[in-house]
Amino acid sequence: MEEKKKELWKNASRFYKICLIFSVFYVFCLFDNPIGITYPVFTIGFLFLYFKLMKYEEQILKKDSTFYTTSIILLSISICLTDNSWIIWFNKIGIWLLFGIMVLHNSYEDREWKFTKYLGSMYLFFFHIIVNSFSAFSHKKIWKTEKDKSRSSQITYILMGIGISIPLLSVILSLLVSADAVFSNLVGRIIYIVFREIIIPTKLIRMFLMFFLGFLFFYSLFYCISQKELDPQQKDRRTQEPLIAITFLLLIAVVYLIFCGIQISYVFTNGICLPSGYTYSTYARQGFFQLLFVCIINLALVLTCLGIFRENKLLKMILTFISGCTYIMIISSAYRMLLYIGAYQLTRLRILVLAALLVLAILLGGVMRSIYKETFPLFRFSTFVVTAIYIVLSLSRIDAIIASYNISEVGLNITPENQYITTLSADAAGVYADALASCDEITPLAKEKLDTYFCRIRSQERIGIRNFNLSRYLGQKAAENVSSYF
Numbered sequence: 001m002e003e004k005k006k007e008l009w010k011n012a013s014r015f016y017k018i019c020l021i022f023s024v025f026y027v028f029c030l031f032d033n034p035i036g037i038t039y040p041v042f043t044i045g046f047l048f049l050y051f052k053l054m055k056y057e058e059q060i061l062k063k064d065s066t067f068y069t070t071s072i073i074l075l076s077i078s079i080c081l082t083d084n085s086w087i088i089w090f091n092k093i094g095i096w097l098l099f100g101i102m103v104l105h106n107s108y109e110d111r112e113w114k115f116t117k118y119l120g121s122m123y124l125f126f127f128h129i130i131v132n133s134f135s136a137f138s139h140k141k142i143w144k145t146e147k148d149k150s151r152s153s154q155i156t157y158i159l160m161g162i163g164i165s166i167p168l169l170s171v172i173l174s175l176l177v178s179a180d181a182v183f184s185n186l187v188g189r190i191i192y193i194v195f196r197e198i199i200i201p202t203k204l205i206r207m208f209l210m211f212f213l214g215f216l217f218f219y220s221l222f223y224c225i226s227q228k229e230l231d232p233q234q235k236d237r238r239t240q241e242p243l244i245a246i247t248f249l250l251l252i253a254v255v256y257l258i259f260c261g262i263q264i265s266y267v268f269t270n271g272i273c274l275p276s277g278y279t280y281s282t283y284a285r286q287g288f289f290q291l292l293f294v295c296i297i298n299l300a301l302v303l304t305c306l307g308i309f310r311e312n313k314l315l316k317m318i319l320t321f322i323s324g325c326t327y328i329m330i331i332s333s334a335y336r337m338l339l340y341i342g343a344y345q346l347t348r349l350r351i352l353v354l355a356a357l358l359v360l361a362i363l364l365g366g367v368m369r370s371i372y373k374e375t376f377p378l379f380r381f382s383t384f385v386v387t388a389i390y391i392v393l394s395l396s397r398i399d400a401i402i403a404s405y406n407i408s409e410v411g412l413n414i415t416p417e418n419q420y421i422t423t424l425s426a427d428a429a430g431v432y433a434d435a436l437a438s439c440d441e442i443t444p445l446a447k448e449k450l451d452t453y454f455c456r457i458r459s460q461e462r463i464g465i466r467n468f469n470l471s472r473y474l475g476q477k478a479a480e481n482v483s484s485y486f
Helices: 002-030 038-056 065-079 085-107 115-131 135-143 146-179 181-197 202-227 242-267 280-308 313-344 348-372 378-395 398-410 419-423 426-437 444-458 470-481
Strands: none
Touching (some): 002 038, 002 135, 065 085, 065 378, 085 115, 085 378, 115 280, 115 378, 146 181, 242 280, 280 313, 280 348, 348 398, 398 419, 426 444, 444 470
């Protein structure tokens, strides 16, 4: 027990000092600056800290770490190159998911891990981080001297209580404020007095909260990495009778056979008559999302059957048939989407759907390979495919692509049906500016909408060194150049 305390003291004291310093760096880079050039700076600093921790723990970085590291840095760079909120949000999620995968890959022997084992380990890893969120306070007690323990224990308990009360009070106050108007007014006056009339800078408070929460998160994260609490063993869970799967999969396969026959008749020969009142665009719009979800269900179904049912030749054949039917559904869904784009132009969601269909098609090939080769590294294959395709999507400035395509199809003749193009981010500003320069005349509606669009771009936060974002910088330049048109 004493040895364990000494080891915990050693880890806690080291983590405590490093995380305090790094939390200051975190606030400097990202405070009120979620998409600036300091985001990749923060990311590189964070990875450097992780690599130093790995070296201190005498853990060896595996070869695949280069791919994960490069991908994380590219996604962080993409954040300061675009103004597309969707891409920025997905980039940040992708960075943390890739980091979690890299940690598991370096910390454990994962060669025999199945797809579900990786997913379960990822969940447990992030769950342990949440559980250990306040471990910095409990660990600090161990490495304090006896003299300091009695003096600091009460302060520690108070700080822990304050930390726990913040999220609870946020929820409770929001509910009570919405429940009673008198209480709402009282709370509003109190907040105004505290944060406006008393000399307590709100920005300083927000910086402190960001520092405090960042410290708790980084300490918990690096502590969990150091402790390696997950079970590295891959258990064989294929214990279920395959006849169960064969029975329900055969019924599903019959339905898929009929459905795919219709899709082949329509997609490849265009020989099916549409129901009365249906146009091609209506038929396309009705189906592609449903087919996309069915494809995802099929992918999950095949993985589940491979993971829990004992090996069986007939089961493998049925799973292969369902995978083949899924390919037909993917082609049909993509065809419907292209039909719909031809009628109503591009949007962000339509591009994301096409990218998702491409990812599904490639992943399905990996799944079919894993049906017949048990040792196929399906999770790592899937991670590589999803990451590579998404990085291309992230760096392609899809809003500029959308604006270019839509203008090439309908010009600047904005109608109530295609007003979507004026809601794009600053990525599209250069395209609109070039189109205006080469356009002799535009409709009043188009002029009004584009004026609104460029006013929104001009009103964005001014670009400085710390918050430099290439898309917003170029967008504001383009907005200034077209100001004479309005």
